[in-house]
Amino acid sequence: MNLRKLLLTIAGGAALAAILVEPGLAQDAAEATEEVVEATGGGVPAESVYVFNTLLFLVTGFLVMFMAAGFAMLEAGMVRTKNVSMQCLKNIALYSVATIMFWIVGYNLMYDGVDGGFLGSFTPKMMPAPDADAGDYAAASDFFFQLVFCATTASIVSGTLAERIKLWPFLIFTVVLTGFFYPITGAWQWGGGWLAEMGFSDFAGSTIVHSVGGWAALSGALILGARRGKYAADGRVHPIPGSSMPLATLGTFILWLGWFGFNGGSQLALGSEADASSVARIFVNTNMAAAGGVVVAMILTQIIYKKVDLTMALNGALAGLVSITAEPLAPNLLMSVIIGGIGGIIVVVAVPLLDKLKIDDVVGAIPVHLIAGIWGTLAVVLTNSDASIGTQVIGIVAIGLFTFIASGIVWAILKAVVGIRVSEEEEALGLDMVEVGVEAYPEFGVGSQRV
Incomplete structure (x- = not known):
């Protein structure tokens, strides 16, 4: 009943x-x-709608927040032991910076009075008093849910630039990215800006979150340069294995779990039977796309390299998740597997391509978040009859150009003013020693040689 x-x-x-x-x-x-x-009203009482919608934002929000742990563990596993503490520090720091910047300027810049334009207001987000909290959900729950998406964007940049970037210049860039760049491009669509007026469709952020992080990471990687010893003068690639595949695998599973909140919460309502059904469908499609990415990546690496590459399988899962994020509701199960599977193909093809171009991406974030994000945004037209391929391309190009150019300018200024890269000697010692002062594995690190 x-x-x-x-x-x-x-x-x-x-x-x-x-x-x-x-x-x-x-x-x-x-x-x-x-x-x-x-x-x-033929459904759920207004009070219950308020409770259910608020609960959706809070529960899915803390799932997305837990993705910060997933990024931290993935990156910790993919870097060398001498840089693990640095990656852990960067991830807790960037989440904290994003939290403060999204409150000070980001939220209202993204949502306050955009009205078909390009940005909102440059004012802090203020919470209404409990007795004045109108609407179908608590304002604080919406703020929290939008905040954790903002932090995810910065996490993408962290992994690409690992093992050679200085801590404080990275955090300064995070201030700009989370306070301004992400909210501005987000305003164009989710804030009701000019892309929303055109009919651009990006349900949970294949472009707005993931490609934005990917473009920022790509511009940083080009200006920062590759890790010392990664590429030989004759063009050969010297693989640099990560410190812990178990940690990287754990991080991937945490991200997979968090993605149910990422996509499911983007339904933005749980106050009716239709909303509940949609959230459940989104969960299932999200899961199917990730599975498709894993299986395809495994098959391809077996065919190409005669062995299954675990790192490709892990990134295949993430690429499948990014690919389905732009439209996780409309596809059926088979189409979800296909969309995610193509994400797996992208990873296997793009990772070695970046190495040929001598673009050093430590965790594979550019193929996973940027390229698979572009694919997922284009794939919307396969299942959403209201989406136009032309409008999708305009959105991808506009957001990409703005983020890449603006990020490049900030990286270039930071490089000229304070420097963004550690010295060769510091890179050889590891950032745990020279930047953090705490080694992740002191029994095996540089510090153990002094005992």
């Missing part, structure tokens, strides 16, 4: 009891029944 039927049954029973006990009470009971019908 659903909620409406239950309420009507209770009200009907009250009316019957009133008639049997005292006929004069029958009219009052009948009016109560009509009020129940009106309040439910």
Whole structure:
């Protein structure tokens, strides 16, 4: 029995009891029944809609927040032991910086009075008093949910530039990215800006979150340069294995789990049976796309390299997740697997291509988040009849050009003013020693040689 039927049954029973006990009470009971019908509107009472929507934002929000742990573990596993503490520090720091910057300027820049334009207002986000919190959800729950998306964008940059970038210049860039660049491009679509007016479609952020992070990472990688010893003068690539495949695998599973919040929460409502059904469908499609990315990456690496590459399988899962993020509701299960599987192909093809171009991406974030993000945004037209391929391309190009150029300018300024790269000697020692002062594995690191 659903909620409406239950309420009507209770009200009907009250009316019957009133008639049997005292006929004069029958009219009052009948009016109560009509009020129940009106309040439910054929579905859930307004108070329950508020609770369910708020709960959706909070629960899926903390799932997305937990993705910060996933990025930290993935990056810790993909770098060498001498740089693990640095990656852990960067991830907790960037989340904290993003939290403060999104409050000071990011949220209202993204959502306050965009009205078909390019950006909102440069004011801090203020929470209404509890008794003035109007709408179908708590304002604080929406702020929290949008905040954790902003932090995800910065996490993408961290992995690409690992093992050779200085801590404080990276965090200065994070201030600009999370406070300005991400909110501005987000305003164009999710804030009701000019791309939204054109009909651009990006349900949960294949472009708005993932490609933005990927473009920022690519510009940084080009200006920062590759790790010492990664590429030989004759063009050969020297692989630099990560410190812990178990940690990288754990990080991938945490990200996979968090993605249910990332995509499911983007339904933005849980106040009706239709919304609940949509969230469930999004969960299933998200899972299928990730599985498709893994399986395809495994098959391809077996065919090409005669062995299955674990790192490709891990990134295949993430590429599948990024690919489905732009439209996780409309596809059926088979199409979800296909969309995610093509993400797996992108990883296997793009990772060695970047090496040929001598673009050093430590964790494979550019193929996973940038290129698979572009693919996922284009793939929207396969299942969403309201989407136009021309509009999707315009959105991808506009957001990409703005983020890449603006990020490149900031990286170039930081390089000229304070420097963004550690010295060769410091890179050889490891950033745990020279930048953090705490080794992740002191028994095996540089510090153990002094004992």
